[in-house]
Amino acid sequence: MNPTTAVTATSRVQTLDWSAALKDAGLAGLVALLLTLPLVGLRTIEVQSRLTVEPHLAEVALTALLVFLGRLGLTLAAAGLARPVLAAATLALAAGWVLPFPTEALRVLMVIGALVVALRALWALHRRHDRLSQQERDRRMDHLGARFQDATRLIGPAAVMLAVALPFLPFADRATLDLGILLLTYIMLGWGLNIVVGLAGLLDLGYVAFYAVGAYSYALLAQTFGFSFWLCLPLAGLLASFAGVMLGFPVLRLRGDYFAIVTLGFGEIVRIILLNWANFTGGPNGIAGIPRPSFFGIADFTAAPEPGRLAFHQLFGLQYTPLHRIIFLYYLILALALLVNLFTLRIRRLPLGRAWEALREDDIACTALGINRTTIKLAAFAIAAMFGGIAGSFFATRQGFISPESFSFIESAIILAIVVLGGMGSQIGVVIATLLVIGLPEVFRDLAQYRMLTFGAGMVLIMLWRPRGLLAHREPTLLLHPRQSAFRRQAEAGGRP
Amino acid sequence: MDRAAGDPMLTMTGVHTFYGAIEALKGIDLTVATGEIVTLIGANGAGKSTLLMTLCGAPQARYGRIVFEGEDITRLPTCQIVRRGIAQSPEGRRIFPRMTVLENLQLGAITAPASYAEELERVFLLFPRLKERSAQRGGTLSGGEQQMLAIGRALMSRPRLLLLDEPSLGLAPLVIRQIFQVIRDINRDHGMTVFMVEQNAHRALRLAHRAYVMVNGLITLTGTGAGLLANPEVRAAYLEGGH
Ligand SMILES: Nc1ncnc2c1ncn2[C@@H]1O[C@H](COP(=O)(O)OP(=O)(O)O)[C@@H](O)[C@H]1O
Ligand SMILES: [Mg+2]
Numbered sequence: 001m002n003p004t005t006a007v008t009a010t011s012r013v014q015t016l017d018w019s020a021a022l023k024d025a026g027l028a029g030l031v032a033l034l035l036t037l038p039l040v041g042l043r044t045i046e047v048q049s050r051l052t053v054e055p056h057l058a059e060v061a062l063t064a065l066l067v068f069l070g071r072l073g074l075t076l077a078a079a080g081l082a083r084p085v086l087a088a089a090t091l092a093l094a095a096g097w098v099l100p101f102p103t104e105a106l107r108v109l110m111v112i113g114a115l116v117v118a119l120r121a122l123w124a125l126h127r128r129h130d131r132l133s134q135q136e137r138d139r140r141m142d143h144l145g146a147r148f149q150d151a152t153r154l155i156g157p158a159a160v161m162l163a164v165a166l167p168f169l170p171f172a173d174r175a176t177l178d179l180g181i182l183l184l185t186y187i188m189l190g191w192g193l194n195i196v197v198g199l200a201g202l203l204d205l206g207y208v209a210f211y212a213v214g215a216y217s218y219a220l221l222a223q224t225f226g227f228s229f230w231l232c233l234p235l236a237g238l239l240a241s242f243a244g245v246m247l248g249f250p251v252l253r254l255r256g257d258y259f260a261i262v263t264l265g266f267g268e269i270v271r272i273i274l275l276n277w278a279n280f281t282g283g284p285n286g287i288a289g290i291p292r293p294s295f296f297g298i299a300d301f302t303a304a305p306e307p308g309r310l311a312f313h314q315l316f317g318l319q320y321t322p323l324h325r326i327i328f329l330y331y332l333i334l335a336l337a338l339l340v341n342l343f344t345l346r347i348r349r350l351p352l353g354r355a356w357e358a359l360r361e362d363d364i365a366c367t368a369l370g371i372n373r374t375t376i377k378l379a380a381f382a383i384a385a386m387f388g389g390i391a392g393s394f395f396a397t398r399q400g401f402i403s404p405e406s407f408s409f410i411e412s413a414i415i416l417a418i419v420v421l422g423g424m425g426s427q428i429g430v431v432i433a434t435l436l437v438i439g440l441p442e443v444f445r446d447l448a449q450y451r452m453l454t455f456g457a458g459m460v461l462i463m464l465w466r467p468r469g470l471l472a473h474r475e476p477t478l479l480l481h482p483r484q485s486a487f488r489r490q491a492e493a494g495g496r497p
Numbered sequence: 498m499d500r501a502a503g504d505p506m507l508t509m510t511g512v513h514t515f516y517g518a519i520e521a522l523k524g525i526d527l528t529v530a531t532g533e534i535v536t537l538i539g540a541n542g543a544g545k546s547t548l549l550m551t552l553c554g555a556p557q558a559r560y561g562r563i564v565f566e567g568e569d570i571t572r573l574p575t576c577q578i579v580r581r582g583i584a585q586s587p588e589g590r591r592i593f594p595r596m597t598v599l600e601n602l603q604l605g606a607i608t609a610p611a612s613y614a615e616e617l618e619r620v621f622l623l624f625p626r627l628k629e630r631s632a633q634r635g636g637t638l639s640g641g642e643q644q645m646l647a648i649g650r651a652l653m654s655r656p657r658l659l660l661l662d663e664p665s666l667g668l669a670p671l672v673i674r675q676i677f678q679v680i681r682d683i684n685r686d687h688g689m690t691v692f693m694v695e696q697n698a699h700r701a702l703r704l705a706h707r708a709y710v711m712v713n714g715l716i717t718l719t720g721t722g723a724g725l726l727a728n729p730e731v732r733a734a735y736l737e738g739g740h
Binding site for chain 2 (some may be wrong): 351354355357358361362364365367368369370371372474
């Protein structure tokens with residue numbers, strides 16, 4: 001905490017007027033007493049068919065006491081004693097749960113009251129935290145981020161190893177693998193979009209268009225010409241990248257909001273074309289019976305292969321199980337996602353990647369340095385579109401069925417949310433954000449009606465807490481003295497005179 | 498091809514630049530000779546920054562001609578102009594805040610195809626401070642350090658003409674003196690031609706060999722730095738109440 005905030009905090013504690021706070025709380029308690037006495041304290045009951053008045057004075061006293069304490073808690077929390085109030089309210093909350101109460105209503109009063117006071121105290125703490133300058137907060141967060149970045153040197157490879165080993169872990173059943181495939185697809189899309197949004201700083205709201213182009217390219221090429229998956233994969237990437245250039249050429253000169261709106265429109269246009277060009281795309285019915293990938297063209301994943309073809313389980317002398325294909329798909333998407341990741345890590349060290357980041361930071365400076373903005377934006381767009389297209393053809397082959405419904409704006413929004421929440425440009429941030437945004441709702445499928453609610457609440461919280469994303473710390477790609485930890489560097493850099 | 502000191506390096510003739518319908522440069526004629534420090538002074542909004550940006554082709558001049566080392570560069574794209582040997586430290590420094598000092602410098606060399614190790618060494622020699630801070634992020638540097646970085650970044654593309662837009666903007670007097678000292682060194686020891694826009698007219702005129710005064714998109718006065726410093730009109734308009 002910097003000196004000025006410390007001063008304001010203590011001075012606010014000093015100005016806390018205890019007698020006024022007590023008087024105020026006492027008044028609230030008195031009002032509660034007066035109100036509850038006739039309503040709760042004296043109840044008319046029927047005893048042997050005669051009406052009598054039964055006193056419930058203990059309940060009245062308890063209610064008044066609770067209101068008194070609650071009111072006091074609120075005042076104190078606002079007056080700078082947030083921490084002790086928070087502790088007391090939490091205790092009260094726990095106590096409310098276990099203590100015996102004469103009536104259930106009192107228990108509810110206690111629990112809800114304690115909750116409100118606790119939230120009020122939290123809010124006060126947060127506000128005080130807010131009073132730190134934005135810069136100071138960013139610096140602290142970056143400090144944390146740098147420390148985390150050091151940890152990711154271990155976390156990254158560990159996560160990859162876990163992902164590789166997953167299909168062979170004892171708990172890995174069909175559902176786990178399906179979830180893994182879903183997560184990896186979004187991670188790949190997130191990493192792909194990260195090139196445009198995170199690195200080049202262009203807000204693309206229509207990324208799903210390229211996903212769709214890839215998916216339909218694969219489906220149509222495979223069905224019409226009988227091309228194999230392994231031929232279609234690069235073709236789909238190429239076609240999507242072509243779509244990226246087509247879109248990019250006219251719109252990349254637009255700035256900021258205009259650019260975002262046009263990409264949003266593009267995404268919708270692609271979906272509407274897919275929906276209406278029925279004799280080519282199948283319209284709203286989509287395309288079914290999309291061929292499954294083979295084991296690199298050598299063997300198929302079937303129980304009974306066609307004559308002249310080999311089945312995967314025969315090739316390796318295994319017992320047939322449909323899980324083989326799932327495991328294969330899992331490894332396929334893992335490899336594709338890692339490919340995107342490696343590409344990004346590598347390109348950040350090359351002039352093109354650095355120019356992207358420069359563009360994100362300050363495009364006027366880029367102009368002054370003679371960076372050709374249109375070319376590099378177009379490159380970012382085309383490359384991200386290519387990865388989107390490849391992910392799309394994976395999606396098509398995994399589902400076996402695609403329709404325009406899978407490529408609505410909400411998909412773009414989710415992928416963008418993953419990138420923004422992860423902290424634009426952070427690779428591991430995308431993974432964490434995917435786990436949060438896609439993984440958590442999948443795990444809590446039972447609470448279906450709350451899924452979107454919690455999704456929204458989570459987004460709001462993260463944006464309040466870390467407006468620049470979870471991991472906004474940017475790791476330098478070029479050092480005079482390499483092999484120094486990011487944390488140490490930060491510490492040294494922070495300690496300037 | 499080596500150019501002798503005193504040859505015209507840059508010539509602008511009748512240059513008009515527009516922002517939409519607004520005419521920001523209304524027919525500029527000026528020259529900068531090889532080896533000179535030339536300064537352009539003028540009030541806020543006179544069009545000084547526009548002039549420097551026009552030299553770099555962003556925005557491009559609508560009418561007129563810009564010739565650099567005998568070649569017409571009026572219609573070249575910015576990246577080509579930078580390759581020809583013109584570099585700019587833009588107004589407000591505009592360093593990349595989240596990138597380290599070293600990365601900022603490297604970006605200055607982005608249009609130069611060859612290795613930049615030599616330039617880096619030269620910049621670190623000029624600004625030892627930048628070497629100390631090479632792993633620090635640009636946004637956390639002090640104002641003076643940021644200005645050093647902006648100049649160093651411009652030098653990374655190995656220019657023969659260095660454009661500086663208000664290098665003293667928002668800096669403490671002591672820091673300004675340091676920066677101007679470095680500009681003098683770059684010019685004297687490295688033979689760099691410098692074209693500098695300044696609001697800090699007093700210092701700029703003392704440093705510059707020649708100077709132009711700009712009012713409302715037009716050059717109104719020109720002369721040696723010392724000559725303009727003594728000019729009563731200039732004194733009245735730009736120096737009184739200043740330093
Ligand atoms: N990007 C722009 N769009 C429209 N008008 C501009 C732009 N930049 C500068 N101008 C206008 O051009 C004139 C000259 O501005 P500028 O070159 O920045 O002046 P100076 O650098 O001398 O302060 C001003 O009237 C300014 O409002
Ligand atoms: Mg200016």
